[in-house]
Amino acid sequence: MHSQSLTASNLDMLLSRMSTDSLQEPAPNGEMLELILATALRAPDHGKLRPWRYIIVEGEARIAFAQEVIAALKRKVPDLPEEKTNKIISRFSAAPALIALGIHLRPNHKIPELEQIMTSAAGAMNILNGLHAQGFGGLWVSGAYCDEPELMHKLGLSSTDQLAGILLVGTPSNDLKKPRRPNIKDYVAYWQEGEIPSFNADKGEKK
Incomplete structure (x- = not known):
């Protein structure tokens, strides 16, 4: 039986995680890095397709x-600002280190591509949590370069794969x-038969 008492726990660790690019040495490497990356493979994976592909840059x-990223951007945006x-x-x-987030997709599979992408995103979030749990940190970035074919090829990704970011x-x-954290109450609603849930976060939002 689970206790519902609010005590210091792993939950506090998750709640204290934050994204940052204000980073310094060291970055995890060797067995520590492998252990952190292994958390990604614990993400929900409908169909056991295992779409995770990680490219380490050190x-x-x-x-x-x-x-290479700049060259990829210039192929898409020739007048890229300096x-x-x-x-x-x-x-x-x-x-100190970069991890490219590749997604090995199975197009036309019975498992929808969206679910394959969500599995990869869940894996990336596990990595961010794993980094934080071991005293490291990270930031997930992306851009127009993520679907540039030549860069994808140089990362070992096929034309049907995707790059979710770095x-x-x-x-x-x-x-x-x-x-400053948002209030969870703004993003939660309880469903009741015959009623349409509404969210405080949506109030005042233009439709």
């Missing part, structure tokens, strides 16, 4: 990878400010 490879280029180089080279990984700096 050391000097980060700068070369940033240049400010955007500099931001990518700065972010990707400053993060995790910037490292150890959070000590001066992080806690973000």
